[in-house]
Amino acid sequence: MRKALFLILLFLPIFSKAHPMPNSVVTLKFNEQNIVATLLLPLTELESAIGKPLNDSTKINDENYQQELKEYIQKHLKIQGENGQFWKIDIHEINFESTKQPETNIDYNELSINILLTPPSNVNYRKFTLFYDIILHQVFTHSALLKIEQDWKNGIITESKPLEIGVIAWDIQSNTLLPMQINLEEGSLWKGFKSMFSLGMKHIWEGTDHLLFLFVLLLPSPLSEEKRKWAKYIGLKSSLLKLFRIITAFTIGHSITLIFGTLGWINFSTRWIEILITISILISALNALFPIFYNREIYIAGGFGLIHGLAFSNTLANLELTSTQMGLSILGFNLGIEAMQLFIMSLVLPCLLVICRISLSTYKKVRLVGVAIAIVSALAWLVQRVTNNSNFITNYIDRASEYLILIISLLIIFTIWIWIKNLKQIPLNEKFQS
Amino acid sequence: MKVKLLLSILSISILGLMAFIKPEKDLKPKPPTDCETLTGINKIICLADAFKATLSASQLATVQLSYSLTDAAKWSNLPQSLSKNRVGIQFGTLNATQLAAAKDLLKAITGTAANEGFAELNALLAADDYLNGLGGGSGYGAGNYYMAFLGTPSTTDLFEIQFGGHHHTVSNTYYNGKIIGATPAFRAAEPSGTFTQSGTTYQPILQEKAAFAAIIASFSSADAAIAKSSMTFNDIVLGPGKDNQFTTTKLGIKVGNLTAAQKTLVLNAIKTYTNDLNADDEALILGRYQAELDETYVVYSGTGTMETKGDYFRIDGPSVWIEYNTQGGIIIKSENHPHSVWRDRKGDYDYGKTTSINPISSFEGKFNIFPNPVVDNSTIELSLDQPAFVTISLTDMNGRKLITDLKNNFSNGNHQVTLNTNSLPSGSYNCTLEVKTNEGIKVKTKKLTKI
Numbered sequence: 001m002r003k004a005l006f007l008i009l010l011f012l013p014i015f016s017k018a019h020p021m022p023n024s025v026v027t028l029k030f031n032e033q034n035i036v037a038t039l040l041l042p043l044t045e046l047e048s049a050i051g052k053p054l055n056d057s058t059k060i061n062d063e064n065y066q067q068e069l070k071e072y073i074q075k076h077l078k079i080q081g082e083n084g085q086f087w088k089i090d091i092h093e094i095n096f097e098s099t100k101q102p103e104t105n106i107d108y109n110e111l112s113i114n115i116l117l118t119p120p121s122n123v124n125y126r127k128f129t130l131f132y133d134i135i136l137h138q139v140f141t142h143s144a145l146l147k148i149e150q151d152w153k154n155g156i157i158t159e160s161k162p163l164e165i166g167v168i169a170w171d172i173q174s175n176t177l178l179p180m181q182i183n184l185e186e187g188s189l190w191k192g193f194k195s196m197f198s199l200g201m202k203h204i205w206e207g208t209d210h211l212l213f214l215f216v217l218l219l220p221s222p223l224s225e226e227k228r229k230w231a232k233y234i235g236l237k238s239s240l241l242k243l244f245r246i247i248t249a250f251t252i253g254h255s256i257t258l259i260f261g262t263l264g265w266i267n268f269s270t271r272w273i274e275i276l277i278t279i280s281i282l283i284s285a286l287n288a289l290f291p292i293f294y295n296r297e298i299y300i301a302g303g304f305g306l307i308h309g310l311a312f313s314n315t316l317a318n319l320e321l322t323s324t325q326m327g328l329s330i331l332g333f334n335l336g337i338e339a340m341q342l343f344i345m346s347l348v349l350p351c352l353l354v355i356c357r358i359s360l361s362t363y364k365k366v367r368l369v370g371v372a373i374a375i376v377s378a379l380a381w382l383v384q385r386v387t388n389n390s391n392f393i394t395n396y397i398d399r400a401s402e403y404l405i406l407i408i409s410l411l412i413i414f415t416i417w418i419w420i421k422n423l424k425q426i427p428l429n430e431k432f433q434s
Numbered sequence: 435m436k437v438k439l440l441l442s443i444l445s446i447s448i449l450g451l452m453a454f455i456k457p458e459k460d461l462k463p464k465p466p467t468d469c470e471t472l473t474g475i476n477k478i479i480c481l482a483d484a485f486k487a488t489l490s491a492s493q494l495a496t497v498q499l500s501y502s503l504t505d506a507a508k509w510s511n512l513p514q515s516l517s518k519n520r521v522g523i524q525f526g527t528l529n530a531t532q533l534a535a536a537k538d539l540l541k542a543i544t545g546t547a548a549n550e551g552f553a554e555l556n557a558l559l560a561a562d563d564y565l566n567g568l569g570g571g572s573g574y575g576a577g578n579y580y581m582a583f584l585g586t587p588s589t590t591d592l593f594e595i596q597f598g599g600h601h602h603t604v605s606n607t608y609y610n611g612k613i614i615g616a617t618p619a620f621r622a623a624e625p626s627g628t629f630t631q632s633g634t635t636y637q638p639i640l641q642e643k644a645a646f647a648a649i650i651a652s653f654s655s656a657d658a659a660i661a662k663s664s665m666t667f668n669d670i671v672l673g674p675g676k677d678n679q680f681t682t683t684k685l686g687i688k689v690g691n692l693t694a695a696q697k698t699l700v701l702n703a704i705k706t707y708t709n710d711l712n713a714d715d716e717a718l719i720l721g722r723y724q725a726e727l728d729e730t731y732v733v734y735s736g737t738g739t740m741e742t743k744g745d746y747f748r749i750d751g752p753s754v755w756i757e758y759n760t761q762g763g764i765i766i767k768s769e770n771h772p773h774s775v776w777r778d779r780k781g782d783y784d785y786g787k788t789t790s791i792n793p794i795s796s797f798e799g800k801f802n803i804f805p806n807p808v809v810d811n812s813t814i815e816l817s818l819d820q821p822a823f824v825t826i827s828l829t830d831m832n833g834r835k836l837i838t839d840l841k842n843n844f845s846n847g848n849h850q851v852t853l854n855t856n857s858l859p860s861g862s863y864n865c866t867l868e869v870k871t872n873e874g875i876k877v878k879t880k881k882l883t884k885i
Contacts, residue, residue: 044762048666048744141669146821146845166821166845167872172671172679178823178843185847 022108024135024144027162030151032322035125038149039073039113040097041135046111049138060096060111069094073113078131081123088118126184132168136177143169146180152325153187155195192325193332200336203312204344206401209274209381210308211344213281214250216374217301218243218349219288219367222356230291230367233356242297243349247341249298253305254312255334261313262330271385273310278381280304285374288367312337347408351415358422469538474714475589475611481542482587482595485535489523493532496523501585501592506783509596509603510674511620511773513562515573521584522596526577536581543595543606543712549641550709554621557638558602560631561623567631570765574600592787606715607784613715614785617778619707620674624764624771639772643740645703646747646758650738652696653687661687663735667746670757670775678875680779684750686733697727704749707756707776726752736760743770753780797869797876803853807883814851816867821845825868826853828882836863853882860884 022042029036047054050072059065070091079087092114100107119125135142146166148156156163165184170177204210222239223230234242260266284304287293293300316329356363380393390398400407469480486494499505499521510517528536545551559576566575578599585593589611597604603620606613623639630636653661663685672679689700701724708720723730730751736744740760749756758774780786800817814826826840836858840851853865865882868875 045668048668138666139668140665141667141671164821165847166843168843171823171841171843171870172676173682174825174839174841175681175683175685176841178841180821180843180845181849182845183847183849184845 022110024142025147026132026144026168027147027149028151029149030125030153032325033125034119035117037115037117039111039115039134041111041113043109043111045135045139045142049135049142051138054111060094066094069111069113073115073134076132076134076137077115079117079119080129080131081119081125082127083120083123085120085123087120087128088116090116090118092116124186126182126186128182130166130168130180130182132180133177136168136170140170143167146182148184151184151187152192152195152321152329153189154185155187155191157195157199189324189328193328196329196332197336197339199315200312200333200338201340202336203315203333204337204340205404207311208377208397208400209277209281210311211404212374212377213277213284213304213308214247214341214345215348216281216284216288216370217250217297217304218246218345219352219370220291221246221297222353222363225291225294228290230364233360233363236353236357239353239356243345245298246301247345249302250305250308251338251341253302254309254337255305257306257309258313258316258334259330261310262316262326266310268310270311270314271388273307273314274385275382276307277311278378278385280307281374281378282382285371285378288371288374344404344408348411351411354415355418358418362418469542475608478539478542478595478608479587479589481535481539482583485532485539486583488532488535493523493527497581498583498586501594501784503783505582505584506594506596506605506607507675507677509598509605509618509620511600511603511622512674513570513573513600514578515571520580520598522580522582524577525579525581525599526575539595540581540597540604543604543715545709545711545713545716547709549638550706551711554638554710555602555604557636558621558623559599560634560636561625561629561638562600564629564631565624565765568765574765592784594783605783606711609784609787613711613718614787615778615781615783616708616711616715616719617776617782618672618674618677619710619776620774621707621710621776622771622773625766625769626771627769639774642703642706642758642774643772645699645706646734647738647740649696649699649703649732650734650740650747652693652699657687657692661733663733663746665735666744667735667759668744668761670759670773671748672755672757672775672777673773675872677782679870680755680777681750684731686731686748686750688728689730689732689751690728700730700732700749701727703747704754704756723751723754726754730754740772741770751779753778755779795874795876797867797878799869800848801867801878801880803865803880803882807885808853808855809885810854810856812853812855812882814853814865814867815848816851817848818844818846818869820871820873823870824849824851825870826851827866827868828853828855828858829864829866831862831864855882855884858884 022045024042024045025040027038027040029038043054054060060069073091074089077089079089081087093112095112096109097112098107098109119128130146132144134144136144144167145164146168147162147164148154149162150157151163166180166182168177168180220230221242222233224232224234226232233239257266261268283292284300287300312333316326316333321329352363352366355366376393377397380391380397384390384394469477469484472480486498489497505521508519508521510519514520525533525536540555541552544555547553549557559579562574562578563576566572576599579602580596580598582596583593584596585591587593587595587608592607592609594605594607598620601620601622601624603618605616605618607615621639621642626637626639626643628635628637650658650661689697692700704723705720708716708723711719730749733748733750735746736742739745740747740758743760743762745760747756747758755777756774758772760770760772763769763771778785799819800815802815803812804815806812816824818824822844824842824844828836830836837853840853842849842851861884863882863884864879866877866879868877870876
């Protein structure tokens with residue numbers, strides 16, 4: 001009983017609190033010519049360092065106070081480049097924030113400070129010495145974690161976890177606080193492009209809604225329409241042609257809005273786009289049940305492609321890149337999306353075609369199961385996106401990408417099984433006739 | 435008559451059934467006759483075996499591990515919900531008999547002074563239950579303490595009785611039938627004031643605080659000028675994971691320069707930690723600390739009352755290292771609470787016995803010296819896959835240090851350090867690279883020839 005209780009407790013989300021003293025965090029964002037640094041300074045620690053109370057949001061917004069803090073930071077933050085020259089340090093914003101320690105849930109207040117770091121022109125700004133002793137000049141037990149949030153040329157973008165590159169702390173043994181020497185890799189356009197390509201692939205792999213849409217859209221394409229019902233297999237050549245046209249239309253659609261959206265020419269709220277996407281799944285699923293837009297699939301695919309592209313563009317618009325970087329990002333990201341779509345379709349479509357060709361009745365079952373899954377998922381997403389609350393169904397589907405390989409493997413095994421069963425039933429000479 | 439017969443048949447069949455169900459019972463150590471009649475190490479081993487005898491085969495496998503410094507270093511001052519690293523068996527999974535046997539063993543290895551040793555241990559377990567009751571969460575509570583035997587308890591072998599959880603850590607290590615180390619020993623208390631749990635009122639870590647405050651109170655202003663650090667300490671410095679990081683230079687005032695009365699106060703403060711051991715074990719360790727008392731230093735920071743946030747005290751001797759710090763409340767926000775650690779410079783854990791298991795591992799990254807042989811300046815090139823504090827030192831073949839250590843705080847990536855050998859005579863030298871990261875210390879030594 002005790003063991004059981006323990007196990008239950010183990011799986012409950014634990015509201016935990018603990019002791020690690022809050023660290024400062026310095027995140028760096030590498031732009032083309034400069035670095036934007038964000039400092040997060042826990043106020044209890046800053047108070048210990050400055051020796052007077054700061055834990056007051058109204059005071060922080062006071063102009064004199066801000067000036068005092070700016071001077072303090074200027075005094076304790078210096079950057080020296082490779083050539084010995086010091087960088088320009090501009091403190092832009094000092095904000096008071098209430099937050100929780102992520103691992104421990106302890107509430108604490110901190111200052112969030114935005115700083116523009118400008119190196120002297122034409123120096124390698126990835127190699128420098130950081131003289132940083134904010135708080136540390138006084139508090140021996142403090143430490144500041146140095147992280148890179150974005151460095152496009154090194155393939156680090158906001159979507160990924162920040163890369164931790166250094167810890168500024170007193171060395172206990174030698175009782176010294178040394179400046180931090182930073183030497184990061186040069187980076188390149190190619191590296192940035194590659195990371196955008198993988199980001200595109202990742203987006204499709206994890207974007208269950210995009211995949212499900214494409215799947216139900218393509219489900220009825222090997223079939224002909226008769227009396228407002230899906231009827232016969234239209235043959236390999238026609239099927240492939242139709243599939244190709246649908247996929248191309250979808251690609252053109254999402255490419256257009258991806259470019260426009262990323263460049264900021266069009267702007268929709270993320271929530272509405274996501275809601276429209278679930279509706280696109282619902283409509284395509286209904287179409288897979290009864291032909292709704294037979295022979296007009298390419299317009300539908302293209303039209304819904306426009307919506308899906310808007311969702312993709314949100315990812316890139318957040319990166320705030322230069323035009324060259326943005327151009328390469330759009331290209332890399334789009335190619336990544338394409339590559340992953342083609343890869344998954346090249347596994348799924350042959351299965352559908354084989355099943356359809358062997359047995360129309362089995363294909364109907366597959367189609368109905370596919371439609372059922374799509375409708376249930378789409379409705380669950382719709383509820384989630386309208387109410388802004390996840391439900392138990394979306395909790396499961398949103399994790400489907402973890403099992404995508406398994407799901408596709410099952411489909412392939414099922415197809416092989418149908419095929420083998422069929423081998424036994426139909427004499428050899430009849431097999432190639434249909 | 436019939437009833438008796440029936441009863442005996444029943445009991446025999448039950449016994450038979452028990453033997454059938456639990457045949458592994460025979461493999462386990464024999465239950466002891468009476469450990470209380472024994473003394474010293476024999477009593478400890480007897481009680482350890484008695485505890486083991488109460489366990490199932492799988493429980494036993496969790497408790498009885500082989501000795502390794504890696505497992506020995508897995509203590510923490512975090513509640514279990516955050517530190518999932520502890521080894522051994524969780525007290526919350528023990529039944530009443532097993533728990534009693536475990537407590538009997540802990541009682542035998544800990545001291546009997548009031549509010550110290552076993553009493554302190556029980557008070558800190560009660561404090562954790564108290565925090566749990568205040569809504570601290572399931573990570574708190576006496577059931578979240580763990581016990582492990584690293585190495586089999588015996589009169590010859592190396593073994594550690596490891597017990598620990600959120601605010602209490604025991605690392606008693608024995609070799610050849612004697613205690614060789616009782617550190618790292620972590621002690622902390624939240625609440626720091628009195629509290630009542632299950633009808634008993636406690637206030638652990640009270641003497642410790644008073645002993646440090648008494649030393650500070652005894653300081654003349656001239657003493658204080660030397661003994662007080664201008665830095666602020668919001669935590670202890672050598673907490674969990676900070677093994678092998680004792681300071682090179684001792685800070686504060688030398689106890690040898692204090693009055694006899696003040697020396698007694700320092701010794702009393704040390705005793706508030708060594709008192710946590712049983713009398714025999716304490717005598718062995720305290721004797722060493724007492725002999726080294728004049729060479730010991732104390733340093734403090736903060737108000738001196740040891741009650742205000744940021745108050746800090748350190749005793750740093752040739753062997754002994756004790757830190758005490760007052761920090762803000764975590765669960766009981768209105769009340770500050772202390773953290774403290776007792777370590778031993780000459781050998782936390784096993785007093786350096788396991789030379790075969792070196793906690794300092796080899797640095798495997800790029801480490802090049804060129805040109806080598808060197809005429810005047812050499813460049814040392816290294817590549818780090820994580821940020822590190824890097825020390826480069828040069829020694830001759832007799833191990834004598836030749837240059838001031840070159841120290842650098844490096845980001846991950848490639849770095850270069852220039853080594854000036856102008857002042858050195860021709861010959862062979864050892865160039866040692868020490869890379870200190872969050873995960874520990876790694877070293878590598880390369881030969882350097884000066885022409």
